[in-house]
Amino acid sequence: MRYRRLGRTELHVSELSYGAAWGASQDRAKFIATVHAAIEGGVNFVDTASDYPDSESALGEALQGHNHVIIETKYQPYDGWDGEASYTGSAEALISSAEESLRRLRRDRLDILLAHAIRTLESLDCFMNDGCYEAMVRLREQGKVRFIGISELSTVDGTHEILKLAVPTGAFDVVMVTLNFLLQNAVESVLPLCAWHDVGTAVMMPLNQASAESGLVSVQAALECVRRHVAAGHLPSNQPYTNLDLFEFLTPYSVPAAALRFVLTQDVSTCCVGTRSPERFRENLQVVDPPYLDTERVEKLRELFGRNQAQIR
Numbered sequence: 345m346r347y348r349r350l351g352r353t354e355l356h357v358s359e360l361s362y363g364a365a366w367g368a369s370q371d372r373a374k375f376i377a378t379v380h381a382a383i384e385g386g387v388n389f390v391d392t393a394s395d396y397p398d399s400e401s402a403l404g405e406a407l408q409g410h411n412h413v414i415i416e417t418k419y420q421p422y423d424g425w426d427g428e429a430s431y432t433g434s435a436e437a438l439i440s441s442a443e444e445s446l447r448r449l450r451r452d453r454l455d456i457l458l459a460h461a462i463r464t465l466e467s468l469d470c471f472m473n474d475g476c477y478e479a480m481v482r483l484r485e486q487g488k489v490r491f492i493g494i495s496e497l498s499t500v501d502g503t504h505e506i507l508k509l510a511v512p513t514g515a516f517d518v519v520m521v522t523l524n525f526l527l528q529n530a531v532e533s534v535l536p537l538c539a540w541h542d543v544g545t546a547v548m549m550p551l552n553q554a555s556a557e558s559g560l561v562s563v564q565a566a567l568e569c570v571r572r573h574v575a576a577g578h579l580p581s582n583q584p585y586t587n588l589d590l591f592e593f594l595t596p597y598s599v600p601a602a603a604l605r606f607v608l609t610q611d612v613s614t615c616c617v618g619t620r621s622p623e624r625f626r627e628n629l630q631v632v633d634p635p636y637l638d639t640e641r642v643e644k645l646r647e648l649f650g651r652n653q654a655q656i657r
C-alpha cells in the first residue's frame with residue numbers, strides 16, 4: 345500500500361480506502377471482516393457518516409485496537425437524501441450529531457468531520473452563515489475534531505458547483521468528491537483547485553455507486569450505465585457508445601479494476617471504495633500497482649467520457 349498526503353492536514357492516507365456506507369445493518373460480522381481485510385491490506389482511512397445505517401457503531405467495534413485508522417464522518421443538514429430535501433441545519437444539531445458520532449465510534453476525537461452532501465448554493469450559504477460552520481470550527485478548537493471538510497451530492501451537481509465555490513474560501517481542509525471514469529470532470533475543475541488551496545481529496549463512488557444492474561462493476565453493468573446516459577442525452581446515441589464491445593480496450597483489466605486504477609492515476613489523496621465483502625476488498629487491493637493504468641487507456645477513457653457533465657447510476 346502507498347500513502348498520499350491529505351492536503352494541508354499533513355495526514356498520510358492509504359491511496360485505496362474503505363467506504364463504509366453499506367452493509368453494516370445487513371451483516372455486521374461480514375462488515376467487520378471487510379474492515380479488517382482493509383486494515384490487513386494497509387488501509388488507514390475509512391469514510392462513514394452519522395446517517396449511514398449502523399455504520400459508525402459497527403466501525404466503533406471493528407476499530408477497537410486500531411487507533412491509527414483515520415475516520416472521516418459527516419453531519420447531513422437536510423431532511424432527506426434527494427435533491428429536493430429541505431435544509432434543516434443548525435449548530436445545536438451539528439454539535440449533538442458530532443457527540444453521537446464520537447460515542448458510536450468509541451473515540452475521544454473525530455479525525456475529520458464533513459458537511460455531508462451539500463447540494464445547493466443556497467444551502468451552502470446557510471451552512472456557512474447560520475452557525476453550522478462556526479460550530480465545526482469550535483469543535484476543532486476544542487480538540488473534538490481534528491479537521492473539517494465538505495462533500496457534495498453529485499447526482500444533482502454533476503459539475504461540482506458546490507465544491508468549486510467552497511474550496512477557494514479556504515474554509516475546509518478536506519473535500520469528498522465524485523470521480524469515476526464516467527464522471528471525470530472533477531479532474532479539470534475540483535482537483536486543480538484543491539491542489540492550489542492544499543485541500544485533501546477523498547474520492548467517492550469510484551465505481552459510480554454501482555448496483556448489479558448498472559455501474560462500473562462488470563461489462564454488462566457498465567454498458568447499462570452508458571445506455572442510461574445515452575437515453576438521457578448525456579452521451580451521443582451512436583457508435584461507439586452503442587457498441588457491445590465498447591469496453592473491450594480495457595482488457596486484461598476487469599471493469600472495476602480499470603475504474604479504480606483510473607482514479608488512482610489522478611492527483612487525489614485517496615480513492616474510497618465501498619463493498620460488503622472482504623474477498624472483494626482483497627480483490628480491489630490488487631489495483632494498488634503503479635502506474636495503475638497506462639496512458640493509452642486513460643486517454644481513451646477521457647476521449648469517450650471526458651465531456652460528460654452528469655451522474656446517472
Ligand SMILES: NC(=O)c1ccc[n+]([C@@H]2O[C@H](COP(=O)([O-])OP(=O)(O)OC[C@H]3O[C@@H](n4cnc5c(N)ncnc54)[C@H](OP(=O)(O)O)[C@@H]3O)[C@@H](O)[C@H]2O)c1
Pocket residue numbers: 362363364365366391392460461495496497520547548549550551552553554555561562600601616617618619620621624627628
Ligand atoms: N455525499 C457523500 O458524502 C457520499 C456519497 C456517496 C458515497 N460516499 C462515500 O464513498 C464511498 C464509496 O462510494 P459507494 O460505496 O457509494 O460506491 P462505489 O464504491 O462506487 O461502489 C460500491 C459498489 O461496488 C461494488 N463493488 C465494489 N468492489 C467491487 C468489485 N471488485 N467487483 C464488483 N463489485 C464491486 C459493491 O458491491 P458489494 O457491496 O456487493 O461488494 C458496491 O455495491 C461510500 O461507501 C461512502 O463512504 C459519500
